[in-house]
Amino acid sequence: MDNSLPQTVGIDISKATLDVFAHPAGDERQFANTVKGHKELVVWLGQWQIDRIAYEATGAYHRRLEQALADLPCVKLNPARARRFAQAAGTLAKTDKIDATILARMAATLQPPVRPAITPRQAKLAELISARDSLVRDKIAVQNQAKNLTIPLLKRQHKHRLDQIDRHIAQVDAEIAVSIAADPALTRRHQIISVPDSEVPQA
Template sequence: MTDITIGADISKDHIDLHMLPDGQILKVANDRKGFAAIVRWIGTKSVARIVYEPTGPYHKAFERFMMVQGLALSKVNPRSARRFAEATGRLAKTDSIDAALLARYGTLLEPRILEVNRQIHNDLKELHMARLALIKDRTAAKNRSKNLSNLLLKRQNTDRLRQIERQIKAVDEAIMSLIAEDVALKARFDILVSIPGISQITAFTLLIEMPELGELEEKAAAALSGLAPMSHQSGRWTGRAFIAGGRAIVRQALYMPALVACRFNPDLKAKYEQLKAAGKPPKVAITAVMRKLIVLANALLKNNRKWEPKPA
């Protein structure tokens, strides 16, 4: 039997599907009845993957339902899918066209299959997204405080800041409680916090936002976090390499740990000083340390061992 690939364009109310290689199409409601209709439509066919883009809250129920059914899912970056569409010359954009393009994208590029997310990871992800939203609220409130002169508004803003801090603390405690309840997660967490510079917050951010860590090759770990240098070359001309793409949340979470590691992690401090001595700008040297950190974390998790200083 020929494996088939299905593209699914998910909107708030409907899901458009396109099956390759036979070209069958289906449109269903974005609810459990629609999900069941999709499973009946697939029947006994051998599905290599269902390819879809994340659409805020609208894809989550679909994703959970299909995972329970044991179907292979590939969640692709919307920007990558759009660039693929432009490269194929398909500039028109409708739900049915997008579904067909996603199916073709999956057939030709074979994007990575999602691992089954256990409920604990879903809960952690939800808590972490709430934490990130609270951090944004706190930043906005701090910025407002600089421009307020009315005493009532200043008092309300101060109260709001205190409330946000309490909520962040409560979310952090909930995240740590969930990690402590899971033996495998707790072991991975302990490995990460053993690395000088990696705080508890950075450790649970890596566990939540990059669950593949420990199962990747060195280059793949750097690329997935957006810390792999991209060459910029044409003919005899060579420009500066730069970082791009990847998971911005992971990259942001590694910045402060890299600064700490430049002072307190002997190996990474030596790397930082070496790059500075070679004339590299401080930001470039720090980025290199960030890349070393994620590669180190990946290697330690893969080998299931904590960080230890090298013997003198």
């Protein structure tokens, strides 16, 4: 295979390993999902011109890899959409190597837009916001449960839980504020979003 041909690469990400397939070269390789493995992957990819690197969002498992590939054209694919593509292609079997192949061929066929990888600071902010959303859901659930309580002991316990959740939300809010303040672009965006309606210039 001519190494000058642009390659579309699919990566199936698991906790321990990365199964990688390059299309149309047909080369496949497995790397450890570790810092060392990420460096070896980047070196291996260096033999080609890369058109796209496709992978599915896998939460914590893909975040460090995303940072390692920050200088390469990456696309994060929706897992449900990838499954539909595999079904349409007649691929019913499921292994990590097959998944990597499907991701590569899907990206080569559909050519989804390449988006820049998020920075470590943005990844931290996203994790904090997700944690805050979870705490808010917990608070609403506890508040709803408290409406039906009649026993003083249970009422006190629920109040204690609500107070604890409120403290945790305040701590997360403080950390979010620190993260935003440390990033000029995020600070500017936050300032724009935070402008009251009464202060927005009218046309």
